[in-house]
Amino acid sequence: MTTEHFPNELKISPIQGxxxxxxxxxxxxxxxxxxxxxxxxxxxxxxTDYASIPRILWPLIPAWGxxxxxxxxxxxxxxxxGRIKIPDPxxxxxxxxxxxxxxDKIFLIAMRQLGVGWLKRHVMYRAVRLFGGxxxx
Numbered sequence: 001m002t003t004e005h006f007p008n009e010l011k012i013s014p015i016q017g018x019x020x021x022x023x024x025x026x027x028x029x030x031x032x033x034x035x036x037x038x039x040x041x042x043x044x045x046x047x048t049d050y051a052s053i054p055r056i057l058w059p060l061i062p063a064w065g066x067x068x069x070x071x072x073x074x075x076x077x078x079x080x081x082g083r084i085k086i087p088d089p090x091x092x093x094x095x096x097x098x099x100x101x102x103x104d105k106i107f108l109i110a111m112r113q114l115g116v117g118w119l120k121r122h123v124m125y126r127a128v129r130l131f132g133g134x135x136x137x
């Protein structure tokens with residue numbers, strides 16, 4: 001599935017011999033917050049666990065779902081930490097240094113653009129704001 005914000009197909013594969021929850025991107029995957037925003041390109045070879053949700057909570061919010069593409073971009077932004085420039089969530093035509101707060105805000109925006117319901121996206125956003133710190137950078 002492609003959208004104006006996620007213009008190319010997601011090509012992903014389980015990691016052979018690896019832990020069950022990790023996937024590897026087989027091709028670059030792009031996200032554009034707005035038409036004038038710089039694209040965020042998640043490069044082929046990046047590893048994702050989709051949304052880092054404890055398995056016990058999957059009946060309520062699964063690791064993969066409508067929010068999946070946003071989770072992949074979020075994983076990439078967390079992995080790269082402050083080493084990259086990204087579109088400013090408050091002024092997408094401008095690029096700024098990546099921060100954890102900006103990465104989380106992009107996650108929230110992307111979930112809204114994907115049609116994730118208000119309650120679910122805000123629960124997921126609050127969870128990364130509260131518990132995501134150790135994974136950043």
